[in-house]
Every structure is written in structure tokens, then in C-alpha cells.
Amino acid sequence: MTAIEKAKQGLCELCDSPVHHGPYTDKEIAEIQADIGLEPDELSDLCDDCFLSEIAQGDEARASHYLGGRALQLRKAQA
């Protein structure tokens, strides 16, 4: 499954867990692609656990900041 197919099912690109956003509709995907200049076959989302480890290097405060200030919904207990 490609990243965009996973996004349409509301799954994390990396670990296949449900993402906070939930499944993306074709309309939402088109809007996001237009917004941030992605190609028509590009879009992926990460669950909060992967976002924290892959994007924010384990820094919960930074991850929350990147996510617009919402609390992270983590499945794993953080060390």
C-alpha cells in the first residue's frame, strides 16, 4: 500500500496505526495537496508516536507545537 492509500484509510505511513486525523477523503487530500504544493499522488500522515520519534526527535513539547498545540495521543509509554 502506498502512503496516500494508507492516508485514505486513516493509517500511519510507517506503522499502520490509526492517525489522529482519521481517514482522509479525496477532497481533503486535494485541498492539502493544493495548500502545501504536493503532487497528486503525494500525501502521508503519521500517528503521534511516529511523529514524535521521526519528526520531533522524541521532544513531546516540540511535537505538540508542530501539531498546533494539541496534546499528543501516544500508544507507547514514553521513557
Ligand SMILES: [Zn+2]
Ligand atoms: Zn506510526
